[in-house]
Each structure stands twice: as C-alpha cells, then as structure tokens.
Amino acid sequence: MAATDIARQVGEGCRTVPLAGHVGFDSLPDQLVNKSVSQGFCFNILCVGETGLGKSTLMDTLFNTKFEGEPATHTQPGVQLRSNTYDLQESNVGLKLTIVSTVGFGDQINKEDSYKPIVEFIDAQFEAYLQEELKIRRVLHTYHDSRIHACLYFIAPTGHSLKSLDLVTMKKLDSKVNIIPIIAKSDAISKSELTKFKIKITSELVSNGVQIYQFPTDDESVAEINGTMNAHLPFAVIGSTEELKIGNKMMKARQYPWGTVQVENEAHCDFVKLREMLIRVNMEDLREQTHTRHYELYRRCKLEEMGFKDTDPDSKPFSLQETYEAKRNEFLGELQKKEEEMRQMFVQRVKEKEAELKEAEKELHEKFDRLKKLHQDEKKKLEDKKKSLDDEVNAFKQRKTAAELLQSQGSQAGGSQTLKRDKEKKKYLHPPWLSKHWPTWLPHQSPALQSVVFPGPQSHSPFSEGSKRRYLMSFPLASSLALSSYDSLKVTALKLCEKSATSLFTPSPAHKTRLLEKTA
Amino acid sequence: MSKGLPETRTDAAMSELVPEPRPKPAVPMKPVSINSNLLGYIGIDTIIEQMRKKTMKTGFDFNIMVVGQSGLGKSTLVNTLFKSQVSRKASSWNREEKIPKTVEIKAIGHVIEEGGVKMKLTVIDTPGFGDQINNENCWEPIEKYINEQYEKFLKEEVNIARKKRIPDTRVHCCLYFISPTGHSLRPLDLEFMKHLSKVVNIIPVIAKADTMTLEEKSEFKQRVRKELEIHGIEFYPQKEFDEDLEDKTENDKIRQESMPFAVVGSDKEYQVNGKRVLGRKTPWGIIEVENLNHCEFALLRDFVIRTHLQDLKEVTHNIHYETYRAKRLNDNGGLPPGEGLLGTVLPPVPATPCPTAE
Numbered sequence: 001m002a003a004t005d006i007a008r009q010v011g012e013g014c015r016t017v018p019l020a021g022h023v024g025f026d027s028l029p030d031q032l033v034n035k036s037v038s039q040g041f042c043f044n045i046l047c048v049g050e051t052g053l054g055k056s057t058l059m060d061t062l063f064n065t066k067f068e069g070e071p072a073t074h075t076q077p078g079v080q081l082r083s084n085t086y087d088l089q090e091s092n093v094g095l096k097l098t099i100v101s102t103v104g105f106g107d108q109i110n111k112e113d114s115y116k117p118i119v120e121f122i123d124a125q126f127e128a129y130l131q132e133e134l135k136i137r138r139v140l141h142t143y144h145d146s147r148i149h150a151c152l153y154f155i156a157p158t159g160h161s162l163k164s165l166d167l168v169t170m171k172k173l174d175s176k177v178n179i180i181p182i183i184a185k186s187d188a189i190s191k192s193e194l195t196k197f198k199i200k201i202t203s204e205l206v207s208n209g210v211q212i213y214q215f216p217t218d219d220e221s222v223a224e225i226n227g228t229m230n231a232h233l234p235f236a237v238i239g240s241t242e243e244l245k246i247g248n249k250m251m252k253a254r255q256y257p258w259g260t261v262q263v264e265n266e267a268h269c270d271f272v273k274l275r276e277m278l279i280r281v282n283m284e285d286l287r288e289q290t291h292t293r294h295y296e297l298y299r300r301c302k303l304e305e306m307g308f309k310d311t312d313p314d315s316k317p318f319s320l321q322e323t324y325e326a327k328r329n330e331f332l333g334e335l336q337k338k339e340e341e342m343r344q345m346f347v348q349r350v351k352e353k354e355a356e357l358k359e360a361e362k363e364l365h366e367k368f369d370r371l372k373k374l375h376q377d378e379k380k381k382l383e384d385k386k387k388s389l390d391d392e393v394n395a396f397k398q399r400k401t402a403a404e405l406l407q408s409q410g411s412q413a414g415g416s417q418t419l420k421r422d423k424e425k426k427k428y429l430h431p432p433w434l435s436k437h438w439p440t441w442l443p444h445q446s447p448a449l450q451s452v453v454f455p456g457p458q459s460h461s462p463f464s465e466g467s468k469r470r471y472l473m474s475f476p477l478a479s480s481l482a483l484s485s486y487d488s489l490k491v492t493a494l495k496l497c498e499k500s501a502t503s504l505f506t507p508s509p510a511h512k513t514r515l516l517e518k519t520a
Numbered sequence: 521m522s523k524g525l526p527e528t529r530t531d532a533a534m535s536e537l538v539p540e541p542r543p544k545p546a547v548p549m550k551p552v553s554i555n556s557n558l559l560g561y562i563g564i565d566t567i568i569e570q571m572r573k574k575t576m577k578t579g580f581d582f583n584i585m586v587v588g589q590s591g592l593g594k595s596t597l598v599n600t601l602f603k604s605q606v607s608r609k610a611s612s613w614n615r616e617e618k619i620p621k622t623v624e625i626k627a628i629g630h631v632i633e634e635g636g637v638k639m640k641l642t643v644i645d646t647p648g649f650g651d652q653i654n655n656e657n658c659w660e661p662i663e664k665y666i667n668e669q670y671e672k673f674l675k676e677e678v679n680i681a682r683k684k685r686i687p688d689t690r691v692h693c694c695l696y697f698i699s700p701t702g703h704s705l706r707p708l709d710l711e712f713m714k715h716l717s718k719v720v721n722i723i724p725v726i727a728k729a730d731t732m733t734l735e736e737k738s739e740f741k742q743r744v745r746k747e748l749e750i751h752g753i754e755f756y757p758q759k760e761f762d763e764d765l766e767d768k769t770e771n772d773k774i775r776q777e778s779m780p781f782a783v784v785g786s787d788k789e790y791q792v793n794g795k796r797v798l799g800r801k802t803p804w805g806i807i808e809v810e811n812l813n814h815c816e817f818a819l820l821r822d823f824v825i826r827t828h829l830q831d832l833k834e835v836t837h838n839i840h841y842e843t844y845r846a847k848r849l850n851d852n853g854g855l856p857p858g859e860g861l862l863g864t865v866l867p868p869v870p871a872t873p874c875p876t877a878e
Contacts, residue, residue, distance in 0.1 A: 017604040017630040024826040026635030028580055029572040031830035038763075041567055064562050093565040136849045141838045219573060280563035284570035292684050303680050 042096040042145050043283060044125075046177065048118060048169065049154025050106035051076075053184040058152075058239035059099050061252060061263060062275055063088065066241065067099065076104025079117045098146065106165060115169040122148050122176045126298040133299075147295060149286045150213070150278065151177040154184040155234060159193045161200045170210045176294055178213035178286055180278070181205070186236035186269055187254065187261045194236055201234055215277055216285050229277050235270035238263055579638040581688040582829065583627075583669075585720070586643065587662065587712070588697025589650040592727040597695070597785035598643050600798060600809060601821055605787075606630050607643050623648040623661045627689075644691060650708055659712045666691050666719050670844040690841060692832045693756070693824065694720045697727040698744065698780060702736050705747050713753045719840055721756035721832055723824070724748070729782035729815050730800065730807050737782050744780055755779065757828070761835055774823065781820040784809055 047055040051074055060066055067086060083100040100121070105114055125147045132143050153170060155162065173179055181201065183189070189197060205212060212233065215226035240263050244253045252263040263271050278286075307327065586594040586607075595607035607628065629642040644665075649658055669690045676686045694716065698709055713722055724744070729737060748755065757775065762768040786809050789796045798809040809817045824832070 015630060017606060017632055019603050019632055019634055021603040023601070023603050023632070023634055024821065025580075025582075025632075025639055025829060026637045027826050028637055028639070028829055029575050031827070032575055033568050033572050035830055035834065036571060037568065041564075062562075088562075088564060090562060090564045093568060095564045095567075137846050138842065141834070219577065221573065275563070280566045281570070283564075283567050284574055288574065296682060299682075300680050 037093060039141075040094045040096060042098070043287070044098040044100065044146060044148050044150075046081075046100045046118075046122070046148045046151040047154065048102050048105060048151060048173075049184060050156060051104065053154040053156060054239045055101050055152075055154055055184075057241060058154075058182075058184070058237060059101075060241045061239040061271065062278070063097065072103045074104075074107045076107055078108065079103070079105050079114050081117060081121050096144070100148065111165050114165060115172045118169070119172055119176065122173070123298065126176075126295055127302070129295065130299055130302060147290055148177050149283075149290045151179050153179055153181045155181055155201065157183055157185050157188045157197075157236075159189050159197050161197075162204050167204065167208055167210070170205070170212075171208060174211040175297065178289055178294070179210075180213050180274075181234035182270075182274060183234055183236040185238065187238050187256075189236070198232075198234060198236070213286070213289070215282055222281055225281065226277075229273055232270060232273055235274045235277075237271045237274055238269040239271070576636055576638075578685065579640065581640045581642070582833070583642040583644060583689060583691050583693075584824075585646070585662075585666075585691045585694040586697065587646050587649055587694060588727060589699060590647060592697040592699060593785050594695075594697055594727075595645065596787060597697075597725075597727070597783060597817075599787045600785040600817065601825070602632060602641060604630070604632060606632075606641060607645060622652075623658050625661060625665045642689070655708055658708075659715050662712075663715060663719065666716070667844065670841055671848070673841065674845055674848060688833075690836055691720050692836045694722050696722050696724045698724055700726055700728050700731050700740070700782075702732060702740050704743050710747070710751055710753070713748070713755070714751060717753050717755060719844070721758075721835055721840070722753075723756050723820075724780035725820065726780050726782040728784065730784045730802075732782070741780060741782065745776075756832065756835070758835070761839065778816065778819055778823075781816040781823070783817045783820055784815040785817070 045059070047059065049055050051072055056067065056071065063086075065086075065088075067084065080103045081100050082103050083098060085096060085098045088095045088097055102118060105118075108114065129143070129145065129147055132138055132140060151173060153166070153173075155166060170179055170181070183194075183197065183201075186194065215222075215230050217223040217226050217230070238254065238261055240252045240254045240261075242252065242254065243250045244255055244260060245251075246253060246260060246262060254261045254263075262268050266272050584598070586598055588594050598607040599605055624647050625644060626647065627642055627644045629640060631638060631640050633639070646662055649662070652658070673686060673688065673690055676683065696709070696713060698705065713724065716722055726737075726740065726744070732740060754760070757771040759771075759775075762771055784800060784807055786798050786800045786807075788798065788800070790799045790801055790806050791797075792799065792806055792808060797806075797811075800807040800809075808814050812818055
C-alpha cells in the first residue's frame with residue numbers, strides 16, 4: 001500500500017556543521033576503549049630463528065617474566081612450531097599473549113623446506129579466521145584472534161651478511177606477516193662491526209625485495225620517533241633474565257670477565273628500542289596491519305582460488321550468495337554424476353561376474369556330461385567284453401565237453417583223429433582273443449602243455465573242472481606248469497577285465513564275484 | 521621515551537573532557553588469573569592510548585533515525601541533541617510544498633567535530649509516518665530502508681577486494697516519539713515498535729513533555745512501560761544483551777526508572793539567572809531544556825551520546841546485523857531484502873535458537 005520514495009540527500013561532500021555547545025561525543029573514543037578493555041586484547045608474536053639464538057630469553061626479557069619452556073635440542077628432524085598462550089595483566093588492561101617459536105629451524109642438513117611449516121602455520125591462522133568470518137552464524141566479536149601480528153626474525157650475529165636461509169624465509173614471509181628483523185646475541189659483535197653488519201643486512205633486504213615492517217610515520221605524534229627507529233632497523237638485542245647489582249640498582253645484565261652488558265642500556269644494545277616499538281608505540285598498528293593488509297590479501301587470494309569473482313563477464317556485480325549457490329549446485333551435480341558412474345560400474349561388474357559364473361557352470365555341466373558319456377561308453381565296452389568273454393568261456397566249456405566226449409569216443413576209435421584233435425586243441429588253447437593278451441613268457445605251443453591239458457587216451461571219464469585240476473596236480477612239473485599257465489590265463493583274463501572295468505568304474509563286489517565265477 | 525605512571529596518564533586523558541556526567545569510567549581491575557608474575561613495567565596498557573589515537577584518526581559514523589507523527593518536535597529534538605542545525609524543521613518548509621502522501625525517508629549527513637573527534641552524523645527523518653487516514657503498514661518502508669542498509673553493508677563485506685573501512689550506513693538508533701496523550705500507547709505505536717524492535721535499537725521518547733505535569737508524567741511513563749512489557753517489546757537497552765552484572769544494574773536502573781525519556785526540545789537560547797540556556801519561553805516561565813527538574817532531555821543526551829553511543833553501534837553490528845546476515849545467507853539465493861523478511865523477521869540470535877544451516 002505505501003509505496004516508498006526514498007530521497008537521499010547525503011553526498012560524499014557532507015558539510016561540516018559547527019556546534020553551538022558541548023555535545024559530548026568526544027568521549028566516544030573512551031567508550032570504545034572501555035569496551036575493548038573489558039573484552040581484553042590479544043597479541044600474537046612469532047619468533048623465527050635458529051636454535052640457540054636466545055628467542056625464549058628475549059621473550060622473557062621483553063615481558064619481564066619467566067615463561068615456561070625448555071630449550072630445544074639440535075636434533076629435531078624437521079621444523080616445528082611451539083605455541084603458548086599467557087594472560088598478562090597490567091593496571092586494568094588484560095592481554096592475551098601468544099608466543100609461537102620455531103623449534104629446530106636451521107638444524108637440518110637439507111633446509112630447503114624449512115620455511116614451509118612456518119608459512120603453513122600462518123596460513124592456518126588466517127584460514128581459521130576466514131572460516132569464522134564466512135560462517136552463517138558467527139561470533140566474531142568474541143572470537144579469539146590467533147593470527148600472527150608480528151614476526152621477530154632472529155639473525156645470527158655472524159657479522160658478515162644474511163644467510164641464504166634467512167633471505168629465503170623472509171622473502172616467503174614478508175607478504176603474510178609483519179617482519180621485524182633483529183640481530184640476536186649482539187654482544188658478540190663490536191660496535192663498528194655492528195654498523196657495518198646492519199648496513200649490509202638492510203641493503204641485502206632491499207636488493208632482494210624483502211618487505212620488512214616499517215613503523216608508521218603518518219601520525220604526527222609518533223611520526224618522529226618511528227622515523228628514527230626505522231633507521232635503526234634491524235635492532236641488535238641482547239636478552240637476559242638475570243638481575244645483577246650495578247651501581248645501586250638491580251638491572252638485567254650479562255656478566256663477562258671483561259665487563260657487564262646491561263640489557264636496558266641504550267648504549268649497549270637496542271633492546272629498549274625494540275620494546276618501545278613493539279609494545280609501547282605500535283602494538284595497535286601491528287594488529288591493524290595484520291588485519292587490513294595481510295589478512296585481506298590472504299582472503300582475496302583464497303576466495304579467488306575458490307572461484308569467486310567480484311564481477312561476472314557482463315561486469316555486473318556477482319553476489320556471493322549467487323556464486324555460492326552456483327558452486328553448490330555444481331558440486332551437487334558433480335556428486336550426482338560420480339554416484340551414477342559408480343552405480344554403473346557396479347552394475348557392470350555384477351554382470352561380468354554373473355557371466356563368468358554362468359560360463360563356469362556351463363563348463364561344469366559339459367564336463368559332467370562328457371564324463372558321464374565316457375563312463376557309459378566304457379561301461380558298455382566293458383559289458384561287451386564281459387559278454388564276449390562269457391560267450392568264449394561257454395563256448396570253451398562246450399567244446400571241452402564235446403572234446404572230452406569225442407576223446408572218450410575217439411579213444412575207442414583210434415588215434416586217427418589225433419591230428420584233428422591237435423588242431424582243435426590248438427584252437428582251444430589259443431583262442432584268437434587270447435593271443436593278444438598271451439603273456440610272452442608262456443610258450444604258445446608247448447607239447448607238454450598239450451599232453452598235460454588233454455591227457456592221453458588213458459582218461460575216459462568226463463572230468464569236472466575241479467577233478468581236472470586234481471588230476472593235473474598229480475603230474476608235478478607238467479601240472480604245475482599247466483596249472484600255472486591255466487591259472488595265469490584265468491588270472492590274467494580276470495585282471496584284464498578288472499583293469500578295464502576299474503579304469504572306468506569299480507564294479508560292485510557282487511558283480512566282481514559273478515565275473516570271477518563266470519571265468520572260473 | 522619515558523612515560524609517567526599509567527594511572528595518572530589515563531586520568532589526565534579523562535580530565536580533558538568538560539566536567540559533566542562522566543562516561544562509564546575505565547573498568548576497574550578485574551581479578552583475572554595471572555599466569556606469570558610481572559617483575560616490572562612492560563607497557564601493555566599503552567595499547568589503550570594507541571587504540572584511542574587510531575580511532576580518533578579514522579573518525580566515527582553514527583546514524584540516528586527519528587520516527588513519529590509530524591508536529592511532535594522530532595527535528596527540534598535532534599538539533600538540540602547535537603547542538604546544531606542538522607535537521608531541517610518541517611515548519612520551515614515552504615507552505616506550498618505538499619505534505620507527503622506516503623512515508624518518505626530522508627537521510628541527511630553532516631560532519632561534526634568536537635575535541636578532536638570527527639563524527640559523521642546522519643539523521644534519517646521519516647516525514648509522513650502516521651499522518652495518513654489509513655496508516656496500515658506505514659512501518660514497512662522504514663523496515664525496508666533499514667534492511668537495505670544491512671544489505672548494502674553485507675554486499676560490501678562479502679566482496680573479494682574489500683575496502684579498508686566499509687562505510688557504515690546502518691541505522692544505529694531509532695528514536696520513537698510517543699505523543700503525550702497522557703493515556704496510553706496508541707495501536708500504531710505498538711505495531712511499529714513490535715515490528716521494528718527486532719531489527720533496530722528503539723528508544724521510545726515522550727515528546728513535548730512540557731504539556732504534562734509531574735504526576736501525569738510519571739503515571740504515563742509507568743503505563744507505557746507496562747504496556748511495552750505486556751506486548752513483549754524489547755526497547756534498547758535490551759535485557760538479553762547485558763554483558764555483566766555492572767551493565768545489568770545500570771541498565772536496569774535506566775529501564776525501570778527513566779525510560780521512556782520525557783523530553784522537551786528547543787534550539788533557542790534565553791537568559792536565565794545570568795546564563796544562556798536553551799529553553800522554551802512561555803507566559804508562565806521558561807522551560808530549561810537541560811534542567812533535570814524540568815525535563816529529561818539531559819538524561820537522554822547523556823544516555824545516547826555520552827555513555828551508550830558505542831554500545832548502540834556495537835549492538836547494531838554484532839546482533840542486529842548478524843541476525844540479518846544469518847537470515848539472508850540461509851535463504852536460497854537473491855531475494856530482494858524487503859520481500860523475504862516482511863513479517864518473518866527473526867528474533868535476535870541469542871534469544872531463540874535459530875536453525876543452523878552450514
């Protein structure tokens with residue numbers, strides 16, 4: 001119902017209006033500060049440097065306290081980062097201080113990858129913040145900020161120049177964090193060497209394009225001091241937690257046989273300058289730089305990497321929402337495609353397996369059929385043989401009886417039929433089917449055999465098998481020979497039958513005995 | 521650089537202000553567990569100074585909206601609050617200009633400076649509110665405007681390459697003018713406040729309080745408070761956002777005794793007892809605007825500007841804006857701000873569990 005006319009009269013050039021009296025909003029900074037104080041501040045320092053350069057000692061000296069921690073050994077296999085958080089309180093300001101130290105930096109033989117854990121750590125902190133910022137329901141104002149605000153880079157006091165490890169590491173870190181290079185254990189360098197060293201370091205940093213943190217000079221109140229301090233970079237510091245009595249005051253110092261180095265003496269080292277710059281003047285600026293410059297850069301790179309753009313080809317601004325939706329749909333589409341693919345692959349595999357199994361089954365069936373057929377053939381063959389054997393045996397029997405009859409008749413008729421008989425005998429003794437299997441050691445035509453098997457005219461009565469045997473047995477040599485040959489004949493024949501039978505199937509015992517009987 | 525003791529330094533900073541009701545003093549030492557014994561002065565508390573310097577350099581934004589029927593003295597009050605002609609009074613308009621037929625939203629920005637602090641003040645006026653015969657849904661354009669500002673901020677925030685300081689046009693505070701009938705709140709008042717208390721900080725104000733006697737005033741205030749409570753309207757300072765006991769007691773006092781503030785506005789000065797004061801001259805006396813016996817303008821001013829200005833901005837940013845953002849990102853794709861949110865505004869995040877969608 002109520003259409004809206006929104007008339008805007010705000011221009012970028014708003015006019016300044018004079019105040020007719022005291023309004024009171026100049027307490028606004030105080031209000032803001034009070035709120036921050038009640039929330040508390042956090043500050044995160046990263047100390048990068050080789051083992052034994054005095055990182056922990058310097059932190060102790062800077063914050064006037066003894067932080068826990070043991071010194072690291074030189075035998076670390078890789079660079080690691082050790083992080084500790086402390087709650088400090090001074091008057092009414094509470095500070096959550098996090099100190100991160102490298103452990104094992106510069107100790108390895110191959111230092112190519114030494115910078116990587118450090119860069120990854122810094123990125124991880126940015127990532128955590130970015131994740132929190134991108135959440136739908138977020139609590140940024142109570143989020144514990146773990147991003148590194150300042151990186152103190154400890155340079156070994158060689159007196160010559162920067163090590164290549166230092167250069168490489170600083171180059172990698174300069175776009176991610178505020179680097180403040182400091183010369184550690186500077187009581188090892190004399191004053192003249194120190195100035196030369198500093199000049200060398202700064203020139204090397206400049207020539208390699210390393211962006212170290214410059215103290216801000218845009219605010220008049222601190223511009224001057226920051227400007228002078230910038231000229232003193234890198235600070236040559238000495239750390240000590242021991243207190244010695246000098247004059248009539250207790251001071252932090254290091255005692256040598258040739259003298260005492262006072263930490264807080266500006267003529268001795270730059271420790272006081274470092275403390276001023278780091279804590280008392282520029283802490284807030286360091287935090288702001290981290291947030292507005294380094295974090296924004298990281299965020300921009302990360303989002304661009306993920307594929308978000310600010311404007312589409314028609315140069316109409318994309319909304320993050322739309323891009324996000326598009327990406328989500330794309331992602332879902334991909335997932336679906338993958339799912340389809342997997343499903344298809346699964347189906348295919350199943351099919352293949354099924355086909356394989358079917359084939360195997362078919363093969364098995366075939367084999368079974370084949371074997372069965374083989375069995376049957378053999379069985380048939382065997383039966384045929386058996387039958388023929390039976391026939392032969394019967395025929396033999398008949399002939400034998402006939403021959404005996406004839407013999408008994410022939411003995412009356414004379415021996416004219418001997419020849420005939422011989423012939424017949426031969427036929428009996430050497431049936432054609434047996435010649436194949438006739439063992440070689442048995443003579444084919446042995447006269448002894450003949451005369452033995454078929455005894456001479458003396459025998460009259462028809463002999464049964466058993467009586468024949470008995471008769472034969474009464475003739476020792478010949479009988480044994482005959483017997484053995486007859487038996488062996490029988491046995492052989494039986495064996496052969498058996499063999500051919502068992503090769504295919506084992507006949508039942510009943511069948512076996514029947515066979516035996518038949519051939520016997 | 522040698523600095524004096526920290527305590528004297530902060531005191532010195534405070535004394536720069538003109539003596540008047542002080543802002544909430546710097547938080548006294550809270551018993552925080554200390555892990556380490558500090559053996560000497562480090563200088564951590566200088567961060568307060570550093571922070572203050574930075575914020576003074578960047579300046580502040582403040583957007584205040586005034587809503588109420590015409591003739592209740594909205595523009596006058598804003599001018600009185602900021603002691604300058606930041607709002608053009610309706611009565612000074614040309615007579616030929618027509619009275620708006622619909623609710624218009626006019627935002628005018630000024631830069632004011634005091635004590636080194638620069639503030640960009642934007643006053644958002646709503647002429648035409650409640651002036652028609654049929655006032656149904658006359659809060660909709662206002663709601664739409666507020667959500668549009670959130671939308672603008674959100675768009676800037678999700679950009680890949682963001683500006684260093686996103687211009688803040690979100691409405692931090694909405695002064696709702698209640699007509700001094702002496703009876704109770706009108707249905708229009710209730711409806712408006714019910715809808716808008718969920719998206720913006722509403723401070724109800726009883727306008728033209730010089731028409732009521734003291735007893736009438738206190739009775740009216742009580743009735744208004746009760747009605748607001750019955751209808752569940754959470755005006756600023758909202759109970760649920762009290763952070764600690766101190767805030768709670770202070771805010772409770774304000775909520776139960778002073779609010780809604782009964783104010784009188786004036787930009788004319790008169791001579792009273794040898795002093796020049798802002799006031800209204802009547803046949804029976806001069807009503808001094810800044811006299812606590814006469815009206816509660818000074819309370820309102822201190823409340824809004826001197827003590828709770830930052831808090832207003834923070835509640836807007838941390839709670840109302842976050843609620844809007846969560847709702848917006850939960851919705852599926854670009855609904856324009858007005859449509860999806862009409863009548864379905866979520867309560868502030870801490871109060872009710874919102875469905876989380878990740």
